[in-house]
Amino acid sequence: MDEAQLRQIELFAGLSRKQRRLLAMRVDEIDVEPGRVLCCKGKRADEFFVIEKGTARVVRDEQYLDELGPGDFFGEMGLIDDAPRNADVIAETPLTLMVLSGPALKELERESPKLARKLSRSVEQRRDWLEPVG
Numbered sequence: 001m002d003e004a005q006l007r008q009i010e011l012f013a014g015l016s017r018k019q020r021r022l023l024a025m026r027v028d029e030i031d032v033e034p035g036r037v038l039c040c041k042g043k044r045a046d047e048f049f050v051i052e053k054g055t056a057r058v059v060r061d062e063q064y065l066d067e068l069g070p071g072d073f074f075g076e077m078g079l080i081d082d083a084p085r086n087a088d089v090i091a092e093t094p095l096t097l098m099v100l101s102g103p104a105l106k107e108l109e110r111e112s113p114k115l116a117r118k119l120s121r122s123v124e125q126r127r128d129w130l131e132p133v134g
Helices: 004-006 017-024 078-079 102-111 113-132
Strands: 028-032 037-039 048-055 056-062 063-068 088-091 097-102
Touching: 004 017, 017 102, 017 113, 028 102, 048 102, 078 088, 097 102, 102 113
Parallel strands: none
Antiparallel strands: 028 097, 037 088, 048 097, 056 063, 056 088
16 A cells, blocks of 8 residues: 555545654455455454445444545544444455554654544534434
8 A cells, every 4th residue: 555545545645744644554454255244243353444445334223324435434433432343344345445453643743733623524514314213
């Protein structure tokens, strides 16, 4: 993974070149087959994911919440809040993902407060649409 690839992802576009380089050194890239459960509601959060290619669906208690595609990310809520996953994320198509482990994300947050603030804002936005209706 290189800095230029990260610049193409909206979440990381506002970071400096140096910050993206720091991030690139800690990111792994994996390929995933359709049907694989990437996050399971109630389980401990160990990783943060960014979709490079393909689509995944977000489901909670068998209710469809959203479809995620290239540039979308998930898994950061549990890492930042140190809380269990609040939804399942399942690969719909073959996926290429960037994966950042929990310890690597915490280290980046210490090194790059701007990244930490950006992720925190995303958590607040996602809480709004993940809250149960009625």
